[in-house]
Amino acid sequence: METMQNKPGLVRRNGTYYARLRVPKNLREQIGKAEIKLSLKTKDRAEANAKLSEALVSIHRLFAAALNADKAVTPEAVEVGRGVLEQIARDWFRPRWEACEDTVWQPIPPGRSVEELIDIIDEDIAHVMSPDESIYGQYLYQARKLLGKLGYPNASGASTETLARYMIRGEVECLNMARRHHVELDLHHTIRDPLFRPVVASSEVGSAAAPVAQKNAVTVAQAIERFRNDPQRAGLSKKAIVAYETGFNLLLEIVGGNFPLVEVGRDHARKIRDVLANLPANVTKRFKGMTLLQAAQHAEANGVEPIAERTASNSLQAFATFFRWAKQEQIIADDAFAKGLKPTQKKLSKQESRQPFADADLDRLFSAEMYRGSYSDIPEKEQARYWIPLLGLYHGARLNELCQLEVADIREADGIPFMRFTQDSDAGEEKRLKTRNAERDVPIHPVLLQLGFLDYVDDQKRAGHVRLFPHITMSANGYYSENFGKWFGRFCDKQGVTDARLDFHSFRHGFNDATRSAKADGDVVKGICGWAAGSSMRDRYGNGYSVSRKLEELVKVRFPVVEKLLPLQGVNDVHNKD
Structure with missing residues (x-):
């Protein structure tokens, strides 16, 4: 187990x-x-x-x-509203906060130093922020008992878990207050988590009290809910939704859900930008029980690496888009305050950002045992691991484009086999392409043909598979590339390719470099890679280059260091007898 x-x-x-x-x-x-x-x-x-x-x-x-505290069989679960859960949490928190305040003013027990007391508090904070099964179960149990006592005996599991997490946040808030009392001699005992402040308390920005809601004014929480339910948002990818949710959660923490949206201003927007500058990656998984504000403060104080500049930029753009929508919906009169925000964390230089694989890296990767023989020698469930890196190397395609290919996407025109990158799906799935130009036909490189790629495609047809790589699983964010990318990262480490600037996208960089070295036609290469050809009016007409024309340039791309390792007929016969 x-x-x-x-x-x-x-x-x-x-x-x-x-x-x-x-x-x-x-x-x-x-x-x-x-x-x-x-x-x-x-x-x-x-x-x-x-x-x-x-x-x-x-x-x-x-x-x-x-314990005879409930009946064994209960009626259908009831969803408890977020506002109700927040108020329940505040009512639960108030006496707990007061009890903790009383405790910190008590004399330190004989034989115990302040340092030992701080160590105990730090240990408690660590346990509560990352609760084990037993501790988390206790909070779930307390949350359910509290909901039952307040008239919600059949609260849903999601409602119970939300309240339990609010209670964990309350414990962390009390422990942090005790720590500040002893470490920083902070005797004011200010509640910093906005969840547990009274609704009329001052916000995180400035010291002025939150304004009284105007008559019929739409609150922050109401506007966010309307935005989420807008039919025009239905096509958002899960990655885009994450960018919006980060901004939403920060806004709710900074001003509160009852704050009128029309009162949100530039100071709040700057606060969100500043928090994003310190917010660590995977914050909800790594810092359970912390608010985003607390996690950012913790990360800044402890030198935890923040999210990438591009990730922060995506969240700020989503924030601006939300307020542009609010203006269009006539909820607010002006959205200028949300525009033009730039991340403050350092943007990676060209040398620090993603790099192509060097020949030595390619030698390490393709020296792996699975590349020494036929793909058919590999277990069926692992054959995608054989083909996808080779497809990325010789075609410069994006990882998700390759992972979501279907059998029907492998076609032929004028005797030339090619891959069609398209959003059309025989499996009825939502296939994603990065841009409009990413929909394209790409001939299959002769090296892949010699390795038996079309035989592999036929294998999948005979097996009745719709997806070309049926054993790749989709991650929670709706992309097949995420899980495969994690495997590829582990594979790189195993093969000794450990530079943090190298990942699957390095194949795309390397392909582009290889086309330059081969003096391939730049506009044709853009058609192969799925980039816009140009901005002239002429470029907007027609279907672009034919598969045969693309093949003329694609065959110029070669990787001798890899081809020495692969079982290519007439190239590596001696090697494969070793």
Whole structure:
């Protein structure tokens, strides 16, 4: 049974995910077990994450039934509104905060130093921010009991988990106050987490009290909800949604959900920019229990690497887009304050940013055992790992373009096999291309043909597969490339290619360099790679270059250091007898 990191209560056995909690000692005799496991009936991590909260609540219902605190069978789950959950959390937090204030003013126990007390607080903060299965289960149990007491005995798992996370935030807020009291001699004990401030309290920006909502004014929370439900947003990718959600969550933390949207101004926008400058990557996974503001402060104080400049820029652009939408919807009169914000973190220089693979790197990668023989010698589930790096190397295609290819995308025109990168899908899936120019036909390089790529395509047809690489799984963000990219990163490390500037996209850089070295026609190369050919009126007409014309330039691209390693007929016969 494998325990999943960063997801208390989630375990995996033989590929299937389960929810698991230890039974409290006082209930083990009555229940007859030391732990409860419920199958989530899935081998997909994202689906398991979605089902976990309901399963954990179901287990706690068993515990509650054993204590006669609830009936074993309950009516249908009820979703509790976010505003209600926030108010419940504030009411729960108030006496806890007051009790903690009383505690910090007590004399330090005899025989214990201030340093030891701070170490204990730091240890408690670490445990609460990254709770293990037992601690997280306790908060879920407390949250459910509190909801039941307040008239929500059948609150949904999602509602219960949200309240539990609010309670964890409250614990962290109290512990941080105690730490500041002893370390910084901060005796004012200001509540810094906006969730637990009174609704009329001052915001994170400036010291003026939050303005009273104008009659019929749309609040921040209402505007965000309307934006999310706007039909024009339905086509957003999950990556784009993440960019919006980061800005939304920061805005809610800084001004609060009840703040009138019309009162948001440049100071708030600058605050969001400044937080993004220190916000660490994967913040919700790495810093559970922290608000985004707290995580940014923690990262800045401890030298944690912030998100990339491009990621911050995407969030700021999404922020500006949201307020442009609000202006179009006549919710606000002016959106100028949200425009022109630039990330303040350092933009990587050309030398620091992504680089092409050098010959020595390519030698290490393609010296791997799987490239010494035929693809058919490799287990079927791993054959994508053979083909996709080679396709990237010889065609300069983006990783997700390759991962989402379908069997029907491999075609032939005038005797020339080619790949069609398109959003059309025989599988009925949502295929994503980066730009309009990314929809294109690319001839298959002769090296791939000699390695048997068309035989592989026929294998997938005979097996009845729609997707060309059917064993690549989609990640939670809706892209096939993410999981494959993680494997490729591990593969690079294994082969000794450890430069942080190198990843799968380095193939695209290397392909571009190879076309320059071969003096390939630049405009044809743009058609192969899916870049816009130019800005002249002429470039807007016609279908671009034919497959045969593209092939004339593509065959100029060669990688001798790789071809010495591959089982190419007449090139590497001796090597493969070794």
